[in-house]
Amino acid sequence: MSDEFNREMITLGRQLLGLTRTELAKRCGLSQSHLTRVENGDRPLTEEIAEEIADALNRPVEFLRWNGELFAGSHVFHRRRASTRVRDVEKTNGYINFTRLRVLRMIDGANLKVRRQMHRIDVSKTCSPSEAARKLRATWQVPPGPIANLVDLVESAGIVVWETDELASEVDALSLWPIGEEETMPVVVRVMGKSGDRERFTLAHELGHLCLHHRPAEDFEAEANEFASEFLMPKDDIIGSLRHMNLPKAAALKGKWKVSMQAIIRRAYDLKVIPQSQYRNLNRELSAKGYKKREPVLIPSESPRLRTALISRFSRKVDSAGLRSPILGAQKQVADETSEVVEVNSADVPESATLRLFGDSGDLRR
Numbered sequence: 001m002s003d004e005f006n007r008e009m010i011t012l013g014r015q016l017l018g019l020t021r022t023e024l025a026k027r028c029g030l031s032q033s034h035l036t037r038v039e040n041g042d043r044p045l046t047e048e049i050a051e052e053i054a055d056a057l058n059r060p061v062e063f064l065r066w067n068g069e070l071f072a073g074s075h076v077f078h079r080r081r082a083s084t085r086v087r088d089v090e091k092t093n094g095y096i097n098f099t100r101l102r103v104l105r106m107i108d109g110a111n112l113k114v115r116r117q118m119h120r121i122d123v124s125k126t127c128s129p130s131e132a133a134r135k136l137r138a139t140w141q142v143p144p145g146p147i148a149n150l151v152d153l154v155e156s157a158g159i160v161v162w163e164t165d166e167l168a169s170e171v172d173a174l175s176l177w178p179i180g181e182e183e184t185m186p187v188v189v190r191v192m193g194k195s196g197d198r199e200r201f202t203l204a205h206e207l208g209h210l211c212l213h214h215r216p217a218e219d220f221e222a223e224a225n226e227f228a229s230e231f232l233m234p235k236d237d238i239i240g241s242l243r244h245m246n247l248p249k250a251a252a253l254k255g256k257w258k259v260s261m262q263a264i265i266r267r268a269y270d271l272k273v274i275p276q277s278q279y280r281n282l283n284r285e286l287s288a289k290g291y292k293k294r295e296p297v298l299i300p301s302e303s304p305r306l307r308t309a310l311i312s313r314f315s316r317k318v319d320s321a322g323l324r325s326p327i328l329g330a331q332k333q334v335a336d337e338t339s340e341v342v343e344v345n346s347a348d349v350p351e352s353a354t355l356r357l358f359g360d361s362g363d364l365r366r
Helices: 008-017 021-028 032-040 047-056 061-065 074-078 086-107 129-139 150-155 196-212 220-232 235-241 247-257 261-270 276-288 306-314
Strands: 111-113 160-164 173-176 187-191 317-319 354-358 363-365
Touching: 008 021, 008 032, 008 047, 008 061, 008 086, 021 032, 021 047, 032 047, 047 061, 086 160, 086 173, 086 187, 086 306, 129 196, 129 220, 150 160, 150 196, 160 306, 173 196, 187 196, 196 220, 220 261, 235 247, 247 261, 247 276, 261 276
Parallel strands: 111 354, 160 187
Antiparallel strands: 173 187, 354 363
């Protein structure tokens, strides 16, 4: 029956491939108007048409039966550039929605317990993004000083950090925690291959979006950056170390706080420890030494563990490109000798298994 299918999955599958309706219609052998009416719910979606669409999307027809609704991720509202093509925005938004739906399917039936709770905090005249960051640190009982492992911390609040190399080059990360779906797990997708200090600031930035931006704001990006700076480098903890700023001092502080030298220098300027003239001079020095492209002091990347734990317990087949199991919405795939498919035996995992997260130590136990 046609009502077995979720038409939003047609939209999602099309976005993931970066296809317009006209391009997908051509692949399916349908007219563009017919496909549009099917996708919008104005024409029946028969089993035969569903199979044609699924084949054109390179997905099993089961994909079109997924439950779920599509939402706008952080990239759509907060990071869209004037030069960004509409289809690139749609593809990026499709990816964050696809990731969220996969996560929901992986945790379906699991008893997931987290140590901390994620919170939405309203920015107001009496609560700045910095104050919101302080409130969240206090609620999560984060001790003063640098955060040892930011990924472990956010995962302890049930936030899934998903890594990919499939997003547009101008995107560092994006996030999604739909309004009205607060009982579900927030998801952050980040691009692989960035420096550890950049990954940490980007993750804190997305945490700011998740925490703050459930309603319109004047400047989403500036607020998320302010939140990230305070969350990673609390004013009361770092301000005494920012005096007499120079590049060697910025490099030393980078090793302690695990953020870039540029972020350290910017923090000194934002907290009015250094004047604008010194801020500009320090940035000129960074450029002259090539530090704008590659800084000294290597900060290791922090690896997500919650995603790995979820996959290992609730997925049967995964590979380096993502989930391939029909249960989790695989792309159609013909196995060959070069495909690295990990077989996971989940038969010994009861449906009522409890997955406990102890984010401070990084342990993930059933």
